[in-house]
Amino acid sequence: MSAVFKKIIRDHKLSARLIPVFTLAPELELACTRVADFIGEKFMGETEPLVKEMLAGGLAGFKRTRKTGDPHVAFMQGMFEPAHLLYARRYVARDGERYHVWSPMFEPIPVFEARHSGLATGMADERCPESITRRSAAFQLAARALTGENFRLYFEDYDVAHALSDSEVVEG
Template sequence: MSAVFKKIIRDYKLSSRLIPVFTLAPELELACARVADFIGEKFMGESEPLVKEMLDHGLSAYRRARKTGDSHIAFMQGLFETAHLLYAHRYVARDGERYHVWSPMFEPVPAFEARHETLEIGMSDERCPESITQRSAAFQLAARALTGENFRLYFEDYDVAHAFADSEPVEG
């Protein structure tokens, strides 16, 4: 388990809620750790760090499907459903009047933060200029987090992206 993922679990007291998920599907622990390592703990979602919100969405979906279906599939669906928020705002490092901007999916957020550790890093209200669908963002992040067989299991056979309302580009 990665240090970032351990810190998020500890800071937000998620351990007892995640244990049933990881007991049912141990491979999801690696997927969650990879998501945490890619997004880091500072990238903000709607009101809290994005990775924490993603885990909460995954846990909510898991609870809803626990008695009626494939709860591990529902967890993955919930985990990746807000991946489009990586494009909703710009993550920037301010160097006086000059800005360094993180480009979604090109590198992990912590790598960007490490490269600009002496600068003020934060969110900008400007959305990314790329036109991206919620489904495409979910697939991109899932491709980074899941191993080949798990990617096939969760996205080819079950196509968890079918639950997204539409495939139109997400507006910020």
């Protein structure tokens, strides 16, 4: 478990809620750590840090199917469903009049932050110019976070496209 993931768990009081998930599927701890290490703690989702919203979505999916289905797969679905938000707004480092813009999926956000450590970082209300579907964004993040059998389950049978009415390009 990385220091970033530990801090997120501590700051958002998620430890007690994540224990049943990691007890049932210990490999999801690695997936959550990789997501946290890629997104970091400052990138904002709808109303809160995106990584917190992703973990909350995973926990909601886990709770919903705990007794009736595959809760670890539901956790993955819930966690990756908001991945499209990485494209909905821009993450920038401000250098006076200049902006350095993070490009989604090219590098982890903490690496971008470290490269621009002396600058103020924050969100800009501008969507990325790339056209991307919710499904594609979820798969890109899942490919970074999941390994082996979990990625196969997510990719072949249980991807978030099943929960969406269509897989059209996400509009800003």
